[in-house]
Amino acid sequence: MRSDELDFIIKLLMDRSGLALTAEKEYLIESRLLPIARAQACKDLSELIVLLRTRPTEALLTEVTEAMTTNETYFFRDGKPFEQLKTTILPQLRVNAGIRRNLRIWSAACSNGQEPYTTAMIIREENLPEWKYEILATDLADKVIKKSQQGIYSQFEVQRGMPIQFLLKYFKQNEESNWQIKDELRSMIQFRIQNLLKDYNSLGRFDLIFCRNVLIYFNDATKAKVIENMCNIIQPKGFLCLGSTEAIIGNKERLVEVEGCRGFYQLR
Ligand SMILES: C[S@@+](CC[C@H](N)C(=O)[O-])C[C@H]1O[C@@H](n2cnc3c(N)ncnc32)[C@H](O)[C@@H]1O
The missing domain is CATH 1.10.155.10 (Chemotaxis receptor methyltransferase CheR, N-terminal domain)
Structure with missing residues (x-):
């Protein structure tokens, strides 16, 4: 060239x-x-x-x-953040929400959907029917949003990180031997296209935003701007979760890293 x-x-x-x-x-x-x-x-x-x-x-x-996008992802990616979601972050969010009894979660660069479906499985396992959860999953790329909506994964995709008991509980095998997410999980998530560089105030406010393994592709100015925009729509004392190799730059006056929960930041 x-x-x-x-x-x-x-x-x-x-x-x-x-x-x-x-x-x-x-x-x-x-x-x-x-x-x-x-x-x-x-x-x-x-x-x-x-x-x-x-x-x-x-x-x-x-x-x-x-x-040019990189769509690498898998169920329960990096393990720890999803354990911490269950043991620390969701319980804390329920305390914050009090009588609201409704939590909103955004998976902001969801790729093929493994991240929001993992989140939905964690929530389902908690079995707290008195709480309402809304999960919004977005990505820039139309092709990954379509695949996420379908919720059909190959044997290879489900083998990467998925505990077998969750596979058997939340998926059914189709005629082509692929695995289809059951409707009870699919109906917990709304999928749509959203470019992180564009305005997202119309999405409403969130208690928790997952923004994992996408900021690594941006320069520092873009990273800081995206995090700033996210801070503007996180509920007071809500959380932002970044990928295991990512960290906030700037934004330190608004976010504080959650002790013992690497990658999770809480809005001050
Ligand atoms: C490596 S995947 C990460 C998927 C998932 N969050 C995870 O950690 O497993 C990165 C995703 O970011 C999306 N992406 C890249 N630039 C974006 C942008 N400007 N707005 C929204 N999504 C973007 C890509 O399409 C891709 O699906």
Whole structure:
């Protein structure tokens, strides 16, 4: 790729998704975008870039942006945060909510849905019917939201991290030997597209936001802005949960790390 073409793609991705790439990632860009070039009958990436520069459709821009996302995820990812959700965070949230008896949770970059479904299983296991839970699960990418909504996972996907008793309790095997999430869990979650760079005040307020393993793809300014925007819609004393390799930067006057619960931050 010529350097001006690379710069064009890097800027496009930054503007549309916050993905911060450097020129060293040229191979990654090429390998992800070449199939799109071929599907558009372009003879090479240069021709695709001409198309994007001169006649960009929303569909093509979306396709390019989605192709560059990393959707790695699995049920009960990293284990600990979900144990702590059960033992510390949910009990604390119920104390905070008091007579409200209603908790709202947002899985803010949910990928293929394993994170919100894991959360739903934890809640279901608590068996507290007097409490109402709303789980909103969002992602930038339409393809992962569609898969999440379907709730169908391969043998490989369910084997990664899922305790067998939960598999048997909350899934049923379909004719293709894939595993379908039961409706009792699916009905606990609303899925929709939401770009973290866009305004999300219309989503309402949340007691807990999961924003795991997505900030690592952003630069520091974008990370700080996203966390700031989330702080604005977390209920007083509510929580933000980041991924195991992530930490807040800035925002220290608003969030305090929960002792003994790495990755969880509480709004002051
Ligand atoms: C690595 S997955 C993390 C999934 C899950 N949170 C977990 O920890 O297992 C990152 C997800 O972030 C999404 N993503 C990337 N940029 C985004 C943005 N600007 N707005 C919303 N989602 C975004 C990607 O589409 C991808 O599904």
